Each structure stands twice: as structure tokens, then as C-alpha cells.
Amino acid sequence: MDDLDAFRQEVRQWLDAHCPAAMRVPGPEEVVMGGSQAVFATVEQQHWFERMRDKGWFAPGWPTQYGGGGLDAQRVRVLEDEMRRMKCRVPQVNIGIWMLGPVLLEFGTEAQKQRFLPPMTRGEQGWCQGFSEPNAGSDLASLKMAARADGDHYVVSGAKIWTSGADKADWMYALVRTDAAAPKHLGISLLLIDMKSPGITVRPIELISGASKFCQVFFDDVRVPAENLVGPVNGGWAVAKRLLQHEREAMSKMGDLNLPTQCELVPTVRRFLADGAAPGDRAIRQRAVACAMDEHAYHLTVARMGQQAKARMDVAGLMAIVKLVHTEQDKRKSAVLIDAMGNRGLGWEGEEFTEDELATVRQWLLSYTLTIAGGSSEVQLNIIAKRVLGLPGN
Amino acid sequence: MNMVFSEEQRLLADTARDFLDAHCPVAALRRLRDGRDALGYDPEVWRQMVDLGWTAIPFPEALGGLDFGYSGMGAVFEQMGRTLAASPLFATVVLGGSALSLGGTPEQQAAHIGPIIAGDRRFALAVDEGRRHDPAAIALAARRTEAGYTLDGEKVFVLDGHVADWLVVAARTAGRAGEQAGLSLFLVDAKTPGVERQRNRVLDSRNAARVRFNGVRVDAAALLGQADAGWALLDEILDRGRACLAAEMLGMGQWLFDTTMHYLKERIQFDVPIGSFQALQHRAAWLYAELELARSTVMAGLAAINADAGERRQLVSLAKAKMGAVLERISGEAVQMHGGIGVTDELDVGLYLKRGRVARHVFGDNDFHAQRYGEGIGLLEAGV
Numbered sequence: 001m002d003d004l005d006a007f008r009q010e011v012r013q014w015l016d017a018h019c020p021a022a023m024r025v026p027g028p029e030e031v032v033m034g035g036s037q038a039v040f041a042t043v044e045q046q047h048w049f050e051r052m053r054d055k056g057w058f059a060p061g062w063p064t065q066y067g068g069g070g071l072d073a074q075r076v077r078v079l080e081d082e083m084r085r086m087k088c089r090v091p092q093v094n095i096g097i098w099m100l101g102p103v104l105l106e107f108g109t110e111a112q113k114q115r116f117l118p119p120m121t122r123g124e125q126g127w128c129q130g131f132s133e134p135n136a137g138s139d140l141a142s143l144k145m146a147a148r149a150d151g152d153h154y155v156v157s158g159a160k161i162w163t164s165g166a167d168k169a170d171w172m173y174a175l176v177r178t179d180a181a182a183p184k185h186l187g188i189s190l191l192l193i194d195m196k197s198p199g200i201t202v203r204p205i206e207l208i209s210g211a212s213k214f215c216q217v218f219f220d221d222v223r224v225p226a227e228n229l230v231g232p233v234n235g236g237w238a239v240a241k242r243l244l245q246h247e248r249e250a251m252s253k254m255g256d257l258n259l260p261t262q263c264e265l266v267p268t269v270r271r272f273l274a275d276g277a278a279p280g281d282r283a284i285r286q287r288a289v290a291c292a293m294d295e296h297a298y299h300l301t302v303a304r305m306g307q308q309a310k311a312r313m314d315v316a317g318l319m320a321i322v323k324l325v326h327t328e329q330d331k332r333k334s335a336v337l338i339d340a341m342g343n344r345g346l347g348w349e350g351e352e353f354t355e356d357e358l359a360t361v362r363q364w365l366l367s368y369t370l371t372i373a374g375g376s377s378e379v380q381l382n383i384i385a386k387r388v389l390g391l392p393g394n
Numbered sequence: 395m396n397m398v399f400s401e402e403q404r405l406l407a408d409t410a411r412d413f414l415d416a417h418c419p420v421a422a423l424r425r426l427r428d429g430r431d432a433l434g435y436d437p438e439v440w441r442q443m444v445d446l447g448w449t450a451i452p453f454p455e456a457l458g459g460l461d462f463g464y465s466g467m468g469a470v471f472e473q474m475g476r477t478l479a480a481s482p483l484f485a486t487v488v489l490g491g492s493a494l495s496l497g498g499t500p501e502q503q504a505a506h507i508g509p510i511i512a513g514d515r516r517f518a519l520a521v522d523e524g525r526r527h528d529p530a531a532i533a534l535a536a537r538r539t540e541a542g543y544t545l546d547g548e549k550v551f552v553l554d555g556h557v558a559d560w561l562v563v564a565a566r567t568a569g570r571a572g573e574q575a576g577l578s579l580f581l582v583d584a585k586t587p588g589v590e591r592q593r594n595r596v597l598d599s600r601n602a603a604r605v606r607f608n609g610v611r612v613d614a615a616a617l618l619g620q621a622d623a624g625w626a627l628l629d630e631i632l633d634r635g636r637a638c639l640a641a642e643m644l645g646m647g648q649w650l651f652d653t654t655m656h657y658l659k660e661r662i663q664f665d666v667p668i669g670s671f672q673a674l675q676h677r678a679a680w681l682y683a684e685l686e687l688a689r690s691t692v693m694a695g696l697a698a699i700n701a702d703a704g705e706r707r708q709l710v711s712l713a714k715a716k717m718g719a720v721l722e723r724i725s726g727e728a729v730q731m732h733g734g735i736g737v738t739d740e741l742d743v744g745l746y747l748k749r750g751r752v753a754r755h756v757f758g759d760n761d762f763h764a765q766r767y768g769e770g771i772g773l774l775e776a777g778v
Contacts, residue, residue, distance in 0.1 A: 266771050289768035296708075297716055300690035304397040311398050321683040384682055385675035389655055392670040 007075055011082045018051045019088045020044035027089075034058075034094035035126020037168045049123065052091040059097050059121045062105065066113055067121030096120040096127035099246045100173050103190075107231040107239055116171075116192065130160040130174030130193070130217065131240070137162075138379045140175075141184045141237065145219065147176035147191055149226070154178075154191060156199075156222040162373065166202050166215035169195055173243075179234050189236040190243075192228040199223075209365035210348075265333050266292055268360070269340045284340050291333045298325055317388045324380035327370040334364040395701075395709070396465075397693035403469045406462065409446065410473035417442060418479040420742045426480060427599035433557055434601035435480045444513030449487050452634075453495060457507045464634060468641035468696035475645025478749050480600050482516045484638060485554035490517020492634045493562040497579060497619035497627045506560070506581075518558035519631065520549035520605055527758045529564065529628055530574050534607065536565035542613035543567075543580065545588075548606050553756065555603030556593035558584055562631075563607070567622050574625040579618040586610050598749040626703070633710045636757045637695045640713040643721045643753050644692045646746050647685055650721075650728040653743065654678070657732055674731060681724055688713075688720040708770045715763035718754040725750050 022044040029041035032049055040046035052058060055069070061076040062068020071079065097120050104113055119125040136143040145158030156176060166172065172193045179187030195202070199222040204212040231239040269288040273281050305318040337360060338345040345361060347353030371377045385391045399407065418439050426434060443449070451466050453459020460466075467488065474481070487510060494506050509515035521529055534547030545565055555561070561582045569576025582589065588610035591603050619627045658669030658678060668674060695713030698706045725747040729736040736743055754760065768774030 266773060270773060285768065285773050286764065289764050289771070289773050292771060292773070293712055293716060293764065293767055294687075296712055297687040297691050300395070300397065300694050301687050303395070304690045304693065307396065307398045313398070317682070318686060321686060325683055325687065378676070381676040381679040382672070384679035385672075389675075389678055389682060391655070391658060391675050391678060392667045 004074060004078065008078050008082065011079055012086075014055070015082060015086055015088060018048075018055075019086065020048055023048045023089045023091075024087045031090065032092045033126055033165060033168055034092035034096070034120075034123040035168060036124060036170050037126065038092070038123065048089070049091045053121075053123050056121065058092065058094070058123055059101060059117075062101065062117065062121065066105075066117035068117075092123055094120065094123065094126065095129060096125060096171070099129065099243055100127055102246050103239060103243045104230065106242065109227075111227065112192075112230065125170045126165065126168055128163050128166045128169035128172045128195075128215075130163055130166075130172045132160065132162045134159060134161050134216075138376055141188065143175055143177060143188065145174065145176050146180065147178050147189065147224070149178070150223075152226050153223045154226060154229070156191070156193065156219045156224055158219055160217045160219075161205075162214045163217050164213055164215075166195070166217050167204050171195060172217070173230070175236055175240055178236075182234060185237045187234055188240070189233055190230045190239045191224055191236075192230065193219075193222065193224050197222045197224065207365070207369060209362045209369065211362070211366070265295070265337060268337060272340045272342070272344070278342075284336065287336045288340065291329070291336050294329050295333065298329060301325075317384075320380070320384050320388050323375065324377055324384070327367070328377060331367040331371055334360075334367040338364045395694045395697050397690055397697065399465065399469060399693075402462070403466050406451075406466055407469040407473055410448075410470045411476070413442070413446060414473055414477045414479050418474075418481075419477050420745060423478045423480060423599060423745060430595075434554075434599070435482060439479075440481050441513060443481055443483060444511075448483060449491075449513055450511045452487065452491060453507060453511065457495060457503060458511055459507075464637055464699035465693075465696045467638055468692070471638045471641040472645035472648075472692075475642035475647075476649045478598075478646070478745055482554055482557070484635070484642075485519065485558065486510055486515070486517045488638050489519040489553075489631060489635050490558075490560065490562055492631045493517075493519065493579060493581075493618055493627075496630055497624075501615075502581065502618065515560065516554060516558045517560050517562060518552050518554045518603075519635070520552045520555065520561050520563045521628070521632070521757075522551050523547070523549060527756070527762055529577075529625075529632065531571050532564050532566050532577055533571040534563070534565045536563075536567050536578060536580060538567070539611070542611065542616060545580065545582070545607040545610040545612065548604065550604050551594075551596075551602045551756075552605050554601050555605050556591045556601055560584060561589070561605065562618065564624065564628050569622075576622050577624040577628060578621045579624045579627060580612055580616045581618050582607075582610065582612055582616060586612065596752060598745075598752040600749075600752075629707070630703070632757050633706055634699055636710050636714045636763075637692075637699055639753050639756060640692045640695055640710075640717040643717045643750065644689055646750055646753070647688065647717070647721045647724045650724045650743065650746050651681055651685055654681075654724075654728045654731050661733075668731075677727060677731075681727055684720045684723060688717045691716045704770070708767060711758075711763035711767045711770070714758060715760045715767065718760045718763070721750045721754060722760075 022042065029045060032038050032040060032045060056067065057069050060069035060071045060079050061073065064070040101117060101120055104116060131140060133143045133145060145156065145160065147154040147156045160174060172195055174191050174193055175188050176191050177187050178189040199220040201218040203216045205214045205216055206212050265288060273285065301318065305315050309315050341357065341360065344357050347358055347361060349358065386393065422436060447460060448470055450460045451462045451470065452464060455461045491510055494503050506515065523533060524531060534545065534549065536543045536545050545563065561584055563580045563582050565578055565580055566576055567578040588608040590606040590608060593601060593603050596602050655678065658674060659667050661668045691713040695710045698709035728743045729747060732741060732743060735741050765774055769776055
């Protein structure tokens with residue numbers, strides 16, 4: 001048995017002893033959002049959180065001096081594999097660890113690392129990402145929120161929008177404009193902002209689905225210490241691009257949250273259409289079959305991407321279509337599902353409707369969000385056209 | 395489900411690509427068409443394909459084959475799609491060969507598979523009788539006689555039907571049209587008295603024949619597989635054909651896509667390449683995504699040929715339906731994006747549009763396969 005196998009055994013035993021049984025099956029509870037306002041829905045959730053924290057496995061690959069687990073890349077992979085195999089839920093969602101942390105390790109000063117990394121690894125600080133602005137969505141580099149140098153501080157004014165979890169976060173990493181005269185990509189910096197600073201107002205945005213996952217954040221002459229600027233002044237665009245590379249990894253972790261599987265199209269349509277046949281049902285069934293086939297093709301493609309990666313073939317093109325295809329299919333599928341439900345798919349709340357029915361309605365509304373958030377379908381198509389197909393710019 | 399070609403299959407594809415580019419480009423199809431060629435394929439090219447070993451690809455080694463399986467066969471068909479290569483490979487090796495290797499007795503296999511691999515004998519599969527593909531609707535009657543069977547009826551759109559030396563005929567020996575039970579397959583020498591063949595010129599300049607069976611007598615040894623229980627055998631033969639057609643359509647789709655992308659970068663209007671217009675870029679990006687999705691289904695369909703029947707049916711129908719739909723979309727966009735030249739006979743795109751229409755129809759179009767898939771997942775009921 002080599003070292004890695006021994007480590008795998010060790011991990012299995014530890015997870016088996018420390019991950020509560022309830023944390024190894026999908027559950028309805030909200031996931032824990034790491035930070036000072038973390039809420040635990042159950043005792044098991046709290047135990048699992050604390051044990052992983054104390055083991056240093058919130059950030060297993062970071063150096064121990066910053067509170068990480070000190071594991072090499074192979075061992076981190078082993079840990080992730082074993083957690084997935086045992087269906088352990090992710091103990092917390094923390095974009096500080098998943099996205100900002102790696103960038104701080106690469107671009108941050110020693111003082112910044114010592115100050116910001118350990119609280120992340122203890123799950124004490126929650127982060128939000130301040131990128132989009134009311135007039136800088138798909139065209140992110142046109143962002144305008146200004147950070148004006150004033151002695152050893154920056155004075156920040158402007159607004160961010162579509163900021164997930166800003167109402168619960170302790171800190172924000174934000175892209176700000178530090179040089180209004182420079183070409184738009186060259187006047188941007190990455191700044192770490194304490195959400196308790198005077199002058200910050202957070203307003204949750206209610207979505208059509210009734211959820212308020214996103215916030216708008218207003219900055220009114222907020223003073224931020226200059227030492228909180230990460231990387232070179234006006235060099236924030238490169239840092240941000242690096243940070244977004246980690247987003248993909250974070251998204252793959254989101255896939256491991258072990259949430260209850262969303263309602264499956266085929267059994268649901270079958271269930272709703274079982275009570276006899278109304279005019280038009282046949283067409284709905286046929287549309288459901290078309291959706292099922294599309295989804296099947298999508299799953300095969302994701303599997304093929306994995307096989308190609310393993311065979312050391314290029315997968316950049318396939319990576320570029322995943323988000324586009326998945327979210328667009330999801331929208332069509334949700335619409336068919338809602339049609340199949342008839343008036344059972346029109347409920348908003350109350351006794352008349354089952355939880356399942358209400359959840360499906362919300363899911364349908366949410367599907368409209370997903371083709372916009374995280375790079376709209378149109379942005380994805382631009383990326384495919386330019387980077388994959390090499391079509392000329394204009 | 396492995397969806398990536400092995401080293402061996404890649405090599406096969408590379409060899410096929412080089413050979414077809416050199417010996418069987420689209421211009422070859424034009425020559426056959428414009429010369430109203432009686433065969434519908436070039437016997438010299440066919441001979442070379444045989445020499446390359448293509449006729450041996452799917453057969454087990456025990457039968458003298460290479461045992462490369464259907465992923466290997468698909469690799470070749472994808473390349474044949476790229477240049478619209480016409481050859482007896484489909485009707486003879488995939489259809490006739492599968493009928494024999496899946497349903498034949500050792501005697502039948504010994505009599506026919508050697509000559510098939512050697513390229514000396516051509517086969518055709520006679521299935522359809524009506525407007526659309528519907529194997530359960532087979533009505534052509536095979537009546538039991540003392541000596542064997544007598545066949546009466548008519549088949550349409552029999553691929554390579556007019557050049558085939560032997561016909562595999564799906565006939566009804568029991569039950570009624572519309573039922574899966576009661577079908578039987580027969581091996582019929584095309585020279586048997588009472589077999590009447592009429593070649594029809596169709597859209598893709600290849601061969602499809604109407605074949606009449608007027609009191610055609612065959613002996614009992616002509617039966618292929620079990621009497622009255624031919625459905626499962628026929629279904630499996632057809633699935634091999636469908637998977638190869640999907641692979642051929644993939645090659646056609648890729649050619650159309652590459653050609654159109656090239657044109658978008660070259661064609662200047664309003665002083666810029668038309669590929670710089672976002673209206674075209676987004677459509678092109680969608681075509682790319684759809685083609686990649688379809689490619690996964692085609693690879694899975696080929697790999698599923700040896701899986702259990704349920705999985706095979708699902709994946710092959712998925713591949714045929716998805717690839718058929720995507721090819722239709724790409725063909726349409728290829729014509730449209732080329733503008734005026736796109737609707738001329740001079741541009742090859744039109745030849746792909748025509749062959750695509752035929753390949754999409756043969757052995758079940760998108761709607762047929764969506765129905766079959768839907769029945770498989772329990773969302774649709776059988777029937778029309």
C-alpha cells in the first residue's frame with residue numbers, strides 16, 4: 001500500500017467516524033452559509049461544520065500557517081473523491097474560500113494573507129462578490145463604482161447589483177474603478193470592503209420566483225484602508241479573470257451539495273397526466289419526450305467531456321457550451337412541466353397546493369434567472385463564436 | 395458508455411479520411427449523378443474499400459472479420475458522410491451482413507459472409523412497404539408450402555435493391571399488419587423467378603428500388619432466424635443500420651458546419667467578413683453546441699450496439715432523432731448563410747442537403763424515433 005492509499009484509508013475512517021449519518025443523505029435543510037451569521041438548521045449540521053473546521057478541511061489544500069489542511073493536490077483530490085463517494089454534504093458554502101482565497105494566496109501580500117485567510121478557514125467570515133453594477137452587466141469592464149485615493153484610504157461611491165448573499169456577508173471583494181481616465185480594462189482594482197463600514201446600504205432584490213438570493217448594495221463615500229487593495233493598483237482586471245477561473249471549480253462543488261434531486265421531468269409528467277386525457281395532452285407528452293431526449297444528450301455530452309479530458313483531448317469547446325445548454329434546456333423543461341400541471345401549476349401559496357407543486361412553480365420562475373446569471377446565454381454565445389469558432393470581432 | 399474513439403478507431407478514421415479525400419470526393423458523386431450511372435457507385439472505389447478491409451470491420455474473427463465493432467464501423471461511416479461517398483458498404487455489410495451474423499445458421503453464414511467480405515456479393519434489405527418507415531406494418535406475405543415458402547407482395551425504397559445479388563426480405567408469416575409478432579426474414583436470390591425490380595432515381599443520386607415479389611418460391615432453408623419471431627432480429631439489424639446512418643449524418647453535419655464557418659470568415663459584405671455580425675455568430679454558436687450534443691448521442695448509439703436491447707433501442711433512437719434534427723438545422727443554415735450561391739447546383743452544400751433528407755428518412759425519421767424513445771421511457775403509448 002503506498003502513501004496515498006494509506007491516506008485514503010485514513011480519510012475514510014475519519015469521515016466515517018465524524019460525518020453524521022444525516023449529513024450523508026440529501027435533506028431539505030438550507031445549506032450553511034459560512035460567516036458570522038451562519039445558521040444551523042440541525043445539530044448534525046453544526047457538528048459536521050465544527051468537525052470539518054477543526055480538522056482544517058474547510059480549505060484542505062491551503063498551508064497550515066493560514067489555517068488550511070496543508071494537503072498536496074493529490075490528497076485534496078482523494079478527500080474530495082471520498083466525500084463524494086460517501087455522499088457527504090459540503091459542510092458550508094463559502095465563496096471566500098472557493099474564489100477569493102486562491103487569489104489572495106497568489107496575489108495577496110503576506111499581511112493580507114495573515115489577516116484574511118485564517119478567519120475564512122474557521123468559517124467565521126462570509127464573503128460576497130461585488131462585480132456587476134446596474135450599468136455593467138454583460139459588459140462587466142464598463143463598471144463605474146469609484147474608489148478615490150485619499151491619504152491611506154480609498155473613498156468608495158457607487159452601487160453593485162446582483163450580489164448574492166450581500167445581506168449576510170461580513171466582507172465583499174469588489175471591482176472598483178481607480179482610474180477613470182484609463183482605457184476601461186486598465187483602470188480597475190480589486191478591493192476588500194468590510195460590510196460594516198459606514199455608508200453601505202444593502203437592499204435585497206425580490207425575484208419573480210419570490211426568492212431574494214440577490215441584493216443591491218449602495219456605497220456612499222465608504223472609507224476603505226488602502227492596504228485592502230489586492231494585487232497592483234489598476235491591475236484588478238487580471239486578478240478578476242483569475243478569480244473567475246476558480247468560479248468553475250466552485251460551481252462543481254455546488255454540484256456536490258447533496259441537495260434533493262430536482263423533480264424529474266418524466267415521472268412528474270407521467271404523474272400529472274395519469275388522471276385521464278385532456279385535449280392537448282398528447283402534444284405535451286411529445287414535448288416532454290423532446291425535453292427528455294435533449295437532457296439525455298446533455299448528460300452524455302458531460303460524460304463525454306470527462307472521457308475526453310481523461311484521454312488528454314481538448315475539451316475547451318465542450319466546456320464553453322455546458323452552461324448555455326443546461327440553462328436553456330432547463331427553461332424549456334420547466335415550461336413543459338408547468339403546462340402538464342395545468343392549473344396545479346399556477347399556485348403561489350396556501351393549502352390548496354402541495355409543496356411539490358409550489359416548488360415546481362418557483363423552479364419554473366427560477367429557470368428564467370439562470371439563463372441570465374453567471375454570464376447570460378448571449379454572452380455564452382459570444383464566447384463560443386469568438387473563442388471556439390474563431391469568428392472575427394467587429 | 396465509451397464515447398471517445400480508441401487509438402485503433404482513430405487510425406481507421408484517419409485512413410478512411412485520406413482515402414476518401416483522394417479517391418471519393420464529392421466530385422465523384424457528381425460524376426455518378428451526371429452520368430446517370432447504372433450502378434450508383436464506382437466499382438473501382440468499392441474494390442479499394444474492400445482491399446482496405448472495410449467489409450470485414452464488424453464481423454467476428456471466427457467469421458473471417460476484424461471484429462472492430464460498430465464504433466469502428468461508425469468511424470468509417472462518419473468519414474463517408476464527409477465526402478458523400480456512395481458504396482454498397484451500408485446495404486451489403488451493415489444490413490445484409492448483420493442479418494447473417496445475427497440470424498444466420500452456420501451454413502448460411504459460411505455460404506455468404508466470405509463473399510461479402512471479399513466484395514463479391516451485394517445484399518439489400520427489403521423492409522418498407524408504405525409511405526413512412528413502419529416495420530410492424532409489414533404485409534408482404536410468405537405462405538408456407540410443402541417445399542418452403544411462397545412470397546407475394548411489394549417492397550419500396552429498398553436501398554441498393556436493383557444491384558443486389560441477394561435480398562433479405564422481411565415478410566409476414568402469421569398475424570396481421572400492425573403486429574410485431576408473425577414476421578420472418580428470408581434470404582432470396584435476386585434472380586429467383588417472380589422477383590421484379592425497378593430502380594428509382596431519388597434525391598441523393600444513389601439507388602433505391604421498388605421490388606415486387608410475384609409468387610416467389612424459396613425453399614425452407616431460405617428462412618433466416620426463427621419463423622414468426624423475426625421482429626427482434628429485424629429490430630437489431632435496423633438499429634445497426636440506424637447507428638451507421640447517424641454516424642454518416644454526423645460526418646455530413648461536420649462538413650457543412652466547417653464549410654459554413656470558413657465561408658463566414660471569407661465572405662466580405664459591408665466591407666467586413668459576414669462572420670463578424672452577431673446575428674450570424676449566435677446562430678453559428680448554437681449550431682456548434684447542437685452538433686456537439688448530437689455527436690455524443692451518435693458515439694453512444696454506436697457503443698450501445700452490443701448493449702442489452704432496451705438500452706440499445708433508447709440510445710440508437712436518440713442518436714438517429716437528434717442527429718437527424720441537427721443535420722436538418724445545419725443544412726438549412728448552411729444554405730441560408732451562403733446566400734444566393736447556396737441554392738445553386740454548383741455549390742456542394744445542396745448535395746448534402748439532399749443526401750441528408752434521405753438519410754434522415756431511412757429506417758425512421760426524427761418523429762419515428764422520438765415516438766420509439768418516448769415509448770421506451772413510458773411517456774408515449776405504442777400506436778399511431
